[in-house]
Amino acid sequence: MRPNGKRILLISPEPWQGLHMSKHHLSQALAARGDHVFFLDPPDQRLQGISTAQLDGITVVRYNHWLRGVNRLPLWMNRWYYGRLIKRIAARTGGPFDIIWCFDTSRLQIFPNGVGLKLLHLADYDILYTGQGLITSAEIIFTTCRVVADEVAPRSKARTINIGHALDARWTKGLDGQRVRTNNTVRDVVFTGQLANTYNDWEGFLSIASGHPEIRFSFIGPYDPKFPEPAFQALYILPNVEFTGLMTKDQLIPRARAADLLLFGFRSAQRAKERANPHKVLEYLSTGNVIVGSYTMEYGTGQDMMCLAPEGGDLKETFDKALANYAELNAAQERAKRIAYATQRTMDRLIERIDRELAALSA
Secondary structure (H helix, E strand, O other): OOOOOEEEEEEOOOOOOOOOOHHHHHHHHHOOOOOOEEEEEEOOOOOOEEEEEEEOOOHHHHHHHOOHHHHHOOHHHHHHHHHHHHHHHHHOOOOOEEEEEEEEOOOOOOOOOOOEEEEEOOOOHHHHHOHHHHHHHEEEEEEEOOOHHHHHHHOOEEEEEEEOEEHHHHHHHOHHHOOOOOOOOOOEEEEEOOOOOOOOOOHHHHHHHHHHOOOOEEEOOOOOOOOHHHHHHHHHHOOOEEEEEEOOHHEEEEHHHHHHHOOOOEEEHHHHHOOOOOOHHHHHHOOOOOOEEEOEEEEEEOOOOOOOOOOOHHHHHHHHHHHHOOHHHHHHHHHHHHHHHHHOOEEHHHHHHHHHHHHHHHO
């Protein structure tokens, strides 16, 4: 089955409004090439029934969840409840769906029958503790990293494909000026992404920022000033650190490109599987900028494109090595290598691969 021109219900654990991730970018890319994408937000108890809104080229669907505790009931109840909901949404939006594209294991626990092709898309390892019935009832499974594919493939009769992440096309525009940068001193470091979680290496960030008062550190993304992590609280009040909050994509891309160095860090000693393939890495690589990060299973040593700490290793030690070798890392040929890697992995190319996989499924 080729998705082009199909009616797709994409079920997301994150709402459309807020920080956009791969599922949001995929929705827009599918809609841009002619699919009819209906993005199902998490339930909103303030609503009555089902509502729809046209936003950014897709139809956002919102609904009220009326059967509390359905996930603790027998699977047949979950299948009945969500089958009924999907059919109501189909009737509300103009007809049955061709594909049920599910990113969310916290709501559906098993795919309903007779509502469309059952496609499970697993973006993270830490969502596998729920939705076991989704794995066994899916007709095809996509994952964003090898560790997830290896975990679910033995449990499913469906074909399981690790397709990785894809780069939003907006990061590929206007890159000519990014291939050459003449600065040899790091004064501006940027982190982008979700900041209100315990996966981040707050101790590492604090050690780096407090050890380099001459550098300005900008943490861009949604955050909670009262987040109960001692290292976060200490980082938050440093004079050379700013937390900007969420930026639009149009604001974020030039800000990340302007940075001298891009930073990410997760507690890889405890969370290596949960952060095996951070989506932000492709965005970082597309800028050409020098990157310092924690160990990631999907990139291993960084394939000579990034400065990655060993698993459970000291993030500040890796940061300081990057500073010492910054001129070499920031050379034109190194920047071009990073840009080339990212631009070969655009959303359009990912969708082409998805097309081939779905065509093979129906052959």
